[in-house]
Amino acid sequence: MKLHGYFRSSASYRVRIALNLKGLRVDHLAHHLRKGEQCAPAYLAINPQGLVPTLEDDVGAVLTQSLAIIEWLDETHPEPPLLPKDPLRRAKVRAFAMALACDTHPVQNLKVLARLRELGLPEEKVTAWAAWANREGLSACETLIANEPGPFCFGPAPTMADLCLVPQLANARRFGVDLAAYPRLLKAEAAAKSNKAFADAAPDRQPDAE
Amino acid sequence: MKLHGYFRSSASYRVRIALNLKGLRVDHLAHHLRKGEQCAPAYLAINPQGLVPTLEDDVGAVLTQSLAIIEWLDETHPEPPLLPKDPLRRAKVRAFAMALACDTHPVQNLKVLARLRELGLPEEKVTAWAAWANREGLSACETLIANEPGPFCFGPAPTMADLCLVPQLANARRFGVDLAAYPRLLKAEAAAKSNKAFADAAPDRQPDAE
Numbered sequence: 001m002k003l004h005g006y007f008r009s010s011a012s013y014r015v016r017i018a019l020n021l022k023g024l025r026v027d028h029l030a031h032h033l034r035k036g037e038q039c040a041p042a043y044l045a046i047n048p049q050g051l052v053p054t055l056e057d058d059v060g061a062v063l064t065q066s067l068a069i070i071e072w073l074d075e076t077h078p079e080p081p082l083l084p085k086d087p088l089r090r091a092k093v094r095a096f097a098m099a100l101a102c103d104t105h106p107v108q109n110l111k112v113l114a115r116l117r118e119l120g121l122p123e124e125k126v127t128a129w130a131a132w133a134n135r136e137g138l139s140a141c142e143t144l145i146a147n148e149p150g151p152f153c154f155g156p157a158p159t160m161a162d163l164c165l166v167p168q169l170a171n172a173r174r175f176g177v178d179l180a181a182y183p184r185l186l187k188a189e190a191a192a193k194s195n196k197a198f199a200d201a202a203p204d205r206q207p208d209a210e
Numbered sequence: 211m212k213l214h215g216y217f218r219s220s221a222s223y224r225v226r227i228a229l230n231l232k233g234l235r236v237d238h239l240a241h242h243l244r245k246g247e248q249c250a251p252a253y254l255a256i257n258p259q260g261l262v263p264t265l266e267d268d269v270g271a272v273l274t275q276s277l278a279i280i281e282w283l284d285e286t287h288p289e290p291p292l293l294p295k296d297p298l299r300r301a302k303v304r305a306f307a308m309a310l311a312c313d314t315h316p317v318q319n320l321k322v323l324a325r326l327r328e329l330g331l332p333e334e335k336v337t338a339w340a341a342w343a344n345r346e347g348l349s350a351c352e353t354l355i356a357n358e359p360g361p362f363c364f365g366p367a368p369t370m371a372d373l374c375l376v377p378q379l380a381n382a383r384r385f386g387v388d389l390a391a392y393p394r395l396l397k398a399e400a401a402a403k404s405n406k407a408f409a410d411a412a413p414d415r416q417p418d419a420e
Contacts, residue, residue, distance in 0.1 A: 049309055049346075061298050063356075065312070068304035075297045087285045088271050093277035099259055103314040107322060115342070125329065132325070136259075143258035144274075150401035185294070 001026040003055040006033045007206035010105050010167035011066035014051040017163045020071045020197035022077045030208035032109055067101050070160055082160045091153050096144050096161040100168045104137025127175055134172040141183045151191035166192050211237040212243055214264040216243045217416035220315050220377035221276035227373045228280045230407035232260040240418035243320055246304045277311050292370045302363050306354050306371040310378045314347025337385055344382040361401035376402050378382045
């Protein structure tokens with residue numbers, strides 16, 4: 001399989017963790033987002049959104065959208081599971097993941113921040129926007145798992161929730177968000193960071209890291 | 211079951227369609243988003259994001275995030291299915307749904323547009339921002355299903371993709387987007403509009419419609 005991604009892309013990072021947890025090796029194809037390589041015609045032909053990641057499976061089928069790729073990985077390579085078996089618990093894990101993947105990350109991604117700059121916003125207001133989006137999402141997530149013993153977001157093993165949390169916390173730090181308000185999220189992050197699948201997926205461990 | 215929603219909320223609209231397709235009757239509890247009712251402490255206690263929808267099941271379990279709710283409905287009430295059986299087809303449907311639910315809708319929702327106004331953007335630039343977000347998402351979606359015969363997004367019956375598409379097209383129209391560029395999406399919408407489950411879920415058919 002081939003994963004089209006970018007070292008610093010949160011969505012690519014989520015999929016890298018999932019692949020590592022499943023023990024799947026893939027070829028990594030880097031597309032430099034700041035240089036606009038995701039808008040090259042050859043890439044748009046497989047991902048019309050011009051976003052990373054895109055996964056190509058062994059027979060060349062093309063999958064887009066990080067959470068759709070992760071659900072597919074979990075359905076086709078069930079061990080270890082990235083979602084609980086109980087439907088209500090699955091819904092809780094997915095809701096946490098989507099609070100970040102739908103309502104947080106897309107509001108502060110490269111494309112949206114570039115648009116804010118085009119509207120004439122000075123850099124400190126662009127950063128303040130990104131920090132705001134992160135605080136909104138992380139505050140809600142802290143509450144969503146306040147009663148979960150952990151150490152991961154939803155129990156003793158990582159789920160799709162942790163796959164979204166760890167990259168989002170990296171973003172939040174980059175935008176200067178004070179994470180002290182989120183002790184439960186930091187506890188989950190600490191558990192994840194001691195897991196090799198997460199560590200190997202980190203942006204600074206990727207061949208295209210700058 | 212109880213659905214906390216708002217007549218014009220796209221995410222609530224998606225879940226209303228799903229409930230109607232499954233033949234499930236629920237009590238509808240309206241929270242007026244423009245009056246800020248979603249930020250009342252009693253509501254934040256069940257949905258810390260302060261977003262609609264929230265579903266409470268028969269035993270009081272709380273579910274948030276529209277796509278997580280729809281996945282749960284599909285797992286607990288399998289007929290008619292809202293996702294195909296084949297993993298790759300499921301991934302395609304989910305990716306289409308997420309191109310709208312992650313990368314499009316949250317970038318143009320009430321909260322983000324309010325933030326743009328707070329930054330001093332005049333109303334025509336706020337509308338232009340929302341129209342841009344819609345065009346970006348809809349253009350990609352048009353390509354994603356260009357080779358799908360239809361009439362729905364992914365075949366002869368509605369899936370999670372159609373549940374996201376129909377509310378998004380309503381938003382796009384509200385922001386003045388010219389939809390003529392999206393004939394395949396309009397074909398899917400026409401199929402959906404002739405389906406009673408979709409028609410009954412429309413914003414103007416809800417008790418809280420203004």
